[in-house]
Amino acid sequence: MLIFEHARKGRLNYSQAPAKRAVKRNIPENLLRKSAPLLPEVSEMDTVRYYTRLSQKNFSIDTEFYPLGSCTMKYNPRACNALAMLPQFLARHPLAPEDTGQGFLACMYELQEILKDVTGMEAVSLTSMAGAQGELIGVTMIRAYHEARGDAERTEIIVPDAAHGTNPATAVMCGYKVVEIPTDKEGDVDMAALKAAVGPKTAGLMLTNPSTLGVFEKKVSEMSRIVHEAGGLLYYDGANLNAVLGKVKPGDMGFDVIHMNLHKTFSTPHGGGGPGAAPVGVAKRLLPYLPVPIVAYENGVYRWLTEKDRPQTIGRLSAHMGNAGVLLRAYIYVRLLGSEGMHRISEFATLNANYLMAELRKAGFEIAYPTRRASHEFIVTMKEIKERTGVTAMNLAKRLLDKGFHAPTTYFPILVPECLLIEPAETESKETIDSFVVAMEEILAEIETQPDMVKSAPHQMPLRKLDDVKAARELDIVWKP
Amino acid sequence: MSIPAELKYAKSHEWVKLEADGTVTIGITQHAQELLGDMVFVELPQVGRNLAQREECAVVESVKAASDVYAPVSGEVIEVNSELESAPEKINQEPYAAWLFKLKLSDPAELDGLLDANGYQQALESEAH
Numbered sequence: 001m002l003i004f005e006h007a008r009k010g011r012l013n014y015s016q017a018p019a020k021r022a023v024k025r026n027i028p029e030n031l032l033r034k035s036a037p038l039l040p041e042v043s044e045m046d047t048v049r050y051y052t053r054l055s056q057k058n059f060s061i062d063t064e065f066y067p068l069g070s071c072t073m074k075y076n077p078r079a080c081n082a083l084a085m086l087p088q089f090l091a092r093h094p095l096a097p098e099d100t101g102q103g104f105l106a107c108m109y110e111l112q113e114i115l116k117d118v119t120g121m122e123a124v125s126l127t128s129m130a131g132a133q134g135e136l137i138g139v140t141m142i143r144a145y146h147e148a149r150g151d152a153e154r155t156e157i158i159v160p161d162a163a164h165g166t167n168p169a170t171a172v173m174c175g176y177k178v179v180e181i182p183t184d185k186e187g188d189v190d191m192a193a194l195k196a197a198v199g200p201k202t203a204g205l206m207l208t209n210p211s212t213l214g215v216f217e218k219k220v221s222e223m224s225r226i227v228h229e230a231g232g233l234l235y236y237d238g239a240n241l242n243a244v245l246g247k248v249k250p251g252d253m254g255f256d257v258i259h260m261n262l263h264k265t266f267s268t269p270h271g272g273g274g275p276g277a278a279p280v281g282v283a284k285r286l287l288p289y290l291p292v293p294i295v296a297y298e299n300g301v302y303r304w305l306t307e308k309d310r311p312q313t314i315g316r317l318s319a320h321m322g323n324a325g326v327l328l329r330a331y332i333y334v335r336l337l338g339s340e341g342m343h344r345i346s347e348f349a350t351l352n353a354n355y356l357m358a359e360l361r362k363a364g365f366e367i368a369y370p371t372r373r374a375s376h377e378f379i380v381t382m383k384e385i386k387e388r389t390g391v392t393a394m395n396l397a398k399r400l401l402d403k404g405f406h407a408p409t410t411y412f413p414i415l416v417p418e419c420l421l422i423e424p425a426e427t428e429s430k431e432t433i434d435s436f437v438v439a440m441e442e443i444l445a446e447i448e449t450q451p452d453m454v455k456s457a458p459h460q461m462p463l464r465k466l467d468d469v470k471a472a473r474e475l476d477i478v479w480k481p
Numbered sequence: 482m483s484i485p486a487e488l489k490y491a492k493s494h495e496w497v498k499l500e501a502d503g504t505v506t507i508g509i510t511q512h513a514q515e516l517l518g519d520m521v522f523v524e525l526p527q528v529g530r531n532l533a534q535r536e537e538c539a540v541v542e543s544v545k546a547a548s549d550v551y552a553p554v555s556g557e558v559i560e561v562n563s564e565l566e567s568a569p570e571k572i573n574q575e576p577y578a579a580w581l582f583k584l585k586l587s588d589p590a591e592l593d594g595l596l597d598a599n600g601y602q603q604a605l606e607s608e609a610h
Contacts, residue, residue, distance in 0.1 A: 411545050417516075468544045472521035473569070 002479055003050055007040040013047050038481070057462050059406045061270075065432050067356075069377045069409035069421025070164070070212060072242045072264035076329075079336060080267065084328040094320035098303050104328075105302035108321060109295040111331040112279075118334075118342060119241075119258055120251025121281030125290040127322040131239065134259025134278030135170040135206075140314050141257060141282065141289040142204045142233050143174055148288075148312065154203035154232070160189045162213050162413055164239060167206040176203055183415060187213040187369045194226060202232035209253065210240045210375035212413045213368070214353075214421070224254030233257065233286075238278070241265045242349050242425070243376035246342035256283045265345075266330040277326040288312035293321065348426035349376040352433060356424050359437045364444055368416045377423035379416050380408075386418050391447045391454050393418045398465060399446070399457035403439040483511065485577055489592060490601035491553035493535075496577060497595060504559060505592075508580040509541060509550060509572065512605055517543040520569035525561040526582055532556060534591055539581055541572065554591040556584035 042050070059066070066073035092104055112124045128134040139157065146154045157171035158179045168178040181193040189207075198205075205227045210216045217223065227234055236250040238260035245265060250258045262277040263270040270276075282290055292313050293304040307313055321327065337345070353374040360380060361367050368379035382393045397407035397420070409421040424433055446454050456465060484490075489497040494513035498506040514520070522542040532538050532552035539550035560583040565571060571579040586592070596604060 414546065469519040469521060469570075472544055 003042060003047070004040045004479055004481070006042050006046050006050060009041055011041045011043045011046075013042060013044045015044055016047075059401070064404060064406050065424075065428060065436055066406040067408050067422050067424050067436065068406060069214075069379075069423040070239060070412065071270070071409065072261075072376070072423060072425055073270060073406075074242075074264075074267050074425040075427040076267050076269050077333065077336065080329040080332040081269075083332045084325055089325075089328060094324070098301075102302055104324075105295050105304075106297075107328060107331045108324075109297050109302055111327060111334070112295060114331075114334050115260065115279055115281060118246060118249070119238075119260065119281045120249030121255075121258060122251075122284045123287050123290055123294070124279050124281045125292070125294050126277070126279045126327055127291050127293065127316070127318045128259065128278040128280055129318050129322045130276040131259060131261045131263075131278045132166050132170065133317055134261070134280050135166055135235075135237065136173060137280045137291055137314065137317060138235050138257040138259055139170050139174040139176070139204070139206075141280075141286050142235065143176075144289045144312070144314055145233065145286055146203055151231070153200055156201045157203055158194070158197050158205045158227075158232075160207065160211070162187075162189075162211045162415055163206060163208060164212060164237065167208075167237060171206065183211075183213065187211065187215040187372060188217055188219065189223060191219060191222070194223060198226055198230040198232060200231065202227065202230050204233040204235055204256075206235040206237060207255075208237040208239050209250075210243045212239070212421070213415070214375050214378040215369055215372045216243070216375055220253045228254065239264065240375060240377075243346055245346045246339070246344075247346050251281075251283065257281070257286055262326060262330040267333045268326045268329045275323040275326055277323045277330065279327075289314050291315060291317050345426050346376070349424075350374065352424040352426060352428055353377055353422075355430070356422065356433050356437065359433070360422075360440060363437060363441045365440065368419060376425070377421055379413075380420045380422060381416055382418035382420065385447060389447055389451050391451050393420050395455045395457060396420070396443055396447075399443050399454050400439060401458045402460045403442070405436055405439055484598045484602055486598045488577070489553075489595035489597065490604075491551065491595060492601075492604050493551045493553070495550060495553045497553050497592070498580075499592065500583075503589070504583050504585055505554060505556070506580045506583050507553060509576060510601070511576045513541075513548075514573050514576045517541060517548055518545045518573075519543055520572045522547075523565045523569045523572070523581070525563065525565070526558045528558050528561060530558045531587075532558065532584065541569070550581060552584070553595060554584065554586060555588055556586045559583050559585050 061073050061075060089104060092101055098105065108126060112126060115124045128137055155177055156179050157176040158181055159167045159171060160183060161180050162183050171178050179197050181197050182190045184190045209220055224234055233256040234254055236255040236258035238258055241260050242265045258281045259278045262268045268277060288310060289312055292306050292310055296303055296305050353376050357367060357374045357378040365380045366384055368381045382396060386392050393410045397410050400407045411419065412421055443454065458465065494510045496508050496510050500506060520541060520543050524540040526538045532555055534552060534555040536552045537549040538552045541548050541550060562580050565579060
């Protein structure tokens, strides 16, 4: 039910009603609207109850285990939120003079330094507000680099078929032709195909390592050498940075540019549409092109670097310092962890994933890449189960909701049929993971004995199975009185 | 899975039917529609557009994914099946009847480079991990 359907004429939510004196101000008469806007007239108590009930229907990391592969749904420590909400941060105006905001600038500078150190890059810009924007910045810099050298022949970006869809989309947005290369049976990039694809037209290679298949590209150094020898640059999609944080640096693997999703690896609130943040790190040769503003520390004073300091910058992609509140939360997170804690993230993320993979295998699930060790996530395929029983990965995902767990990612990566991409993240206890295994075992038994019940799940949610085909074909999202 | 013997196929899962008048009719295969699942939207090329072989020329969107359709052969678009725009589910129901578009061939020799039913069957088997 929509809030509009609770409305009755004349009811008012006093806590949100505008003050009388604020209504007119200095707006010229001809610009004032003639009729009242269509707003729901709902009492304060009904409003509170409406939104509280909605929030209770949410599945969230604060209420349930959330093993959504590729999304790194780790716990968001409350300390990060509490400190980022200090009034001194909240009240700071983005255009305030540098000398009144040295504390905030110091936090941003130190975050740049820590991210540089942990990724092995030469410099970092924090302004990007989403993973996709980080990618756009990265490939735009690759383009600026080739153009600055007068190298106009490079028109292609190589992307493995296991990549997130954003990678080829980014390359196309930046005016490149995408050359897709296949993955071999072990889940690694096909090296022969890579060698055949590189050449004088290669502007760069976009790679996610560990890949979306949940395995570490073993030949990454050789790939880096092949692309560099052909004159191309290497882009690191930081989607899976959680698996290697504090252990391997993308800079050491030979990458020239990287984006890291703070809303994944660095535990800023995630889901429900953001806000995100995806700082970009670069090797030395891309440094002049980094987006501004960047924070510098000179003679004991922090200041913004702008177009004046970086004349070759690709420009600004956000107002001021991007999602400053998200950056603050990430800064507090890395300071709480310290360098020792940083190691423990990837150690426990991979331990949890490998433990869960082993337990699900024991329970009778088929692992898509059985010979490989999992990174921070792994893939179960329901192909054989679907062929035999008709129960799909989506059916199992819906049944998991009944058992109090958020579903894993389904049908991604698209290379693996009927797949579930499962990422437990490091913040979960063994007890939670064990209870998830029990739920998966129960569903496996239900598939054999009552497949129709599993196919019609969920049964205990506020809403039953939705007709997503009808919803997509007859999209109707406009409410009219 | 049935793969009609009278059609030609591209590895990218389009079928091609050579008509008596020398034009070709193109759709997507049973395998392709099954992988994609329930169709919700189809975008067809403009009539009169000239397509190169393997050029992206249409989009089929299901509840799971949006997927490009490639021209299996080059030629000019002479007709599109606009009925699919209001009834995309026809692709799921009858993939080999629910054609997407028709082409006037620019190079009939390209047909020889396509797969026959056996060849397509083998391509599907080698694709499955």
